[in-house]
Amino acid sequence: MNDLTCVIIGGGHVGLHSLKAIKEETHGMVNGRRLRFVLIDKQSGHMRKMLLFRPAVGQEDIMVPWTHYSFSEGVEFVQGKVTSVDSGAKQIQYEDTHGNHALMPYDILVVAVGSIVRRPEPDRGGIALTDPLAAAAIRERWHANLRKAVSEMNPEERKRLMSIAVAGAGISGVETSAELALEMRREASSLGLNPSNISVYLLSGQKRLFMEGPEKVGIKLDQALSNCGVKVLYNRKVTKAEEDAVQLSNGDRLPVGLCIWTIGLIPNPALQSMGLPLTSDGQVLVDECYRVQGAQGVYSIGDCARIVDPSNGKADLMRAGEGALQADKLGKIVMADLEGRPAPVHKSPSSIIDFFCIGLGEDRGFVWGRKWGLNMFITGKLGWKIRKLAWDKGSMLR
Numbered sequence: 001m002n003d004l005t006c007v008i009i010g011g012g013h014v015g016l017h018s019l020k021a022i023k024e025e026t027h028g029m030v031n032g033r034r035l036r037f038v039l040i041d042k043q044s045g046h047m048r049k050m051l052l053f054r055p056a057v058g059q060e061d062i063m064v065p066w067t068h069y070s071f072s073e074g075v076e077f078v079q080g081k082v083t084s085v086d087s088g089a090k091q092i093q094y095e096d097t098h099g100n101h102a103l104m105p106y107d108i109l110v111v112a113v114g115s116i117v118r119r120p121e122p123d124r125g126g127i128a129l130t131d132p133l134a135a136a137a138i139r140e141r142w143h144a145n146l147r148k149a150v151s152e153m154n155p156e157e158r159k160r161l162m163s164i165a166v167a168g169a170g171i172s173g174v175e176t177s178a179e180l181a182l183e184m185r186r187e188a189s190s191l192g193l194n195p196s197n198i199s200v201y202l203l204s205g206q207k208r209l210f211m212e213g214p215e216k217v218g219i220k221l222d223q224a225l226s227n228c229g230v231k232v233l234y235n236r237k238v239t240k241a242e243e244d245a246v247q248l249s250n251g252d253r254l255p256v257g258l259c260i261w262t263i264g265l266i267p268n269p270a271l272q273s274m275g276l277p278l279t280s281d282g283q284v285l286v287d288e289c290y291r292v293q294g295a296q297g298v299y300s301i302g303d304c305a306r307i308v309d310p311s312n313g314k315a316d317l318m319r320a321g322e323g324a325l326q327a328d329k330l331g332k333i334v335m336a337d338l339e340g341r342p343a344p345v346h347k348s349p350s351s352i353i354d355f356f357c358i359g360l361g362e363d364r365g366f367v368w369g370r371k372w373g374l375n376m377f378i379t380g381k382l383g384w385k386i387r388k389l390a391w392d393k394g395s396m397l398r
């Protein structure tokens with residue numbers, strides 16, 4: 001009998017977890033037929049997206065080659081950008097690295113093309129932390145500013161060159177500003193500058209941090225950021241980043257050497273032309289078992305799909321942690337569907353436990369969990385260890 005082909009589009013956090021889960025659940029055989037796996041991604045390896053701020057701070061490489069993964073044995077990797085899914089003919093169309101268009105047939109298809117980092121309108125200036133190249137541009141810019149500050153005689157201009165605004169105070173804005181403040185202070189010291197002149201402003205449009213949890217979490221986080229040298233400015237958004245300052249929504253002008261945008265994620269815009277049913281927000285429409293409506297054998301999870309718990313109507317957030325749990329369940333769902341058994345349905349992780357971890361630089365972690373209405377906090381070195389574990393688990397490095 002012919003092999004069955006399982007194609008996974010996207011080797012981000014969720015695509016990788018899906019590949020492993022389906023491989024482990026099926027052991028590569030279903031109903032006496034061998035299951036062949038293909039992972040197709042437009043990039044040459046897995047990008048550790050949660051660590052996108054790292055190349056903006058230091059020189060860390062956040063790409064992991066596919067072959068690094070032990071479960072990748074026997075998996076075919078194709079570098080290409082998928083442009084459309086023809087669910088009638090059960091094939092995808094993609095553009096390879098030479099710009100050629102090709103077709104790839106599938107029996108089972110997992111769409112895990114994720115999200116992209118939201119960009120402000122081009123005339124609003126600054127640099128959005130969208131990918132490793134933008135991160136490197138950010139690093140070069142603040143390094144250059146500090147070098148200029150060394151020979152700057154005007155104290156106000158020197159202070160401006162040593163200041164950064166981070167626009168957007170979600171978890172990525174918090175982590176970016178904390179690590180930047182610590183690293184900029186280190187670099188300032190090594191250049192003979194006064195490290196206490198480093199200013200990292202985190203601009204929040206809200207009245208507090210961490211709207212995902214109770215107020216006291218936001219207050220503790222503000223304190224932790226202040227200890228790293230970050231000043232959070234509330235109820236203020238950056239309206240425009242100019243060459244020497246940012247304009248704020250309350251009319252203030254803040255002199256800074258650089259503005260970095262960290263204003264959240266949006267579903268991958270490439271989905272708009274892929275031929276799959278989408279919500280008005282641009283996420284793939286799936287049922288409670290991640291099956292794409294009207295496309296037999298096609299599943300979608302992760303940031304690119306709208307995943308709702310049928311028992312309480314709660315939609316999952318665009319988070320790697322939630323996507324990894326979806327992937328584990330997807331393995332069981334695919335196996336059940338192939339064997340014609342009833343499949344398990346999605347359950348929102350927040351109906352089991354609320355859990356967030358945030359990194360604030362080496363040995364400075366911040367973990368918050370809530371179960372049965374009880375809040376739990378872990379900070380410092382242990383919080384950092386848990387944070388690192390979550391990053392590594394997210395990219396399947398442990």
Ligand SMILES: Cc1cc2nc3c(=O)[nH]c(=O)nc-3n(C[C@H](O)[C@H](O)[C@H](O)COP(=O)(O)OP(=O)(O)OC[C@H]3O[C@@H](n4cnc5c(N)ncnc54)[C@H](O)[C@@H]3O)c2cc1C
Nearest residue numbers: 010012013014042082113114115172302303318319320321
């Ligand atoms: C700075 C930052 C910090 C974050 N911190 C956290 C955190 O602390 N905790 C947390 O839970 N989440 C965090 N997130 C969110 C987390 O990164 C996402 O939820 C997660 O990456 C989603 O995984 P995914 O596989 O669905 O999508 P993605 O990671 O976006 O992966 C999609 C993959 O699909 C590929 N792809 C895209 N389009 C195509 C195409 N047309 N053809 C072929 N391949 C394609 C991409 O190259 C990529 O490899 C953070 C995100 C950012 C940016």
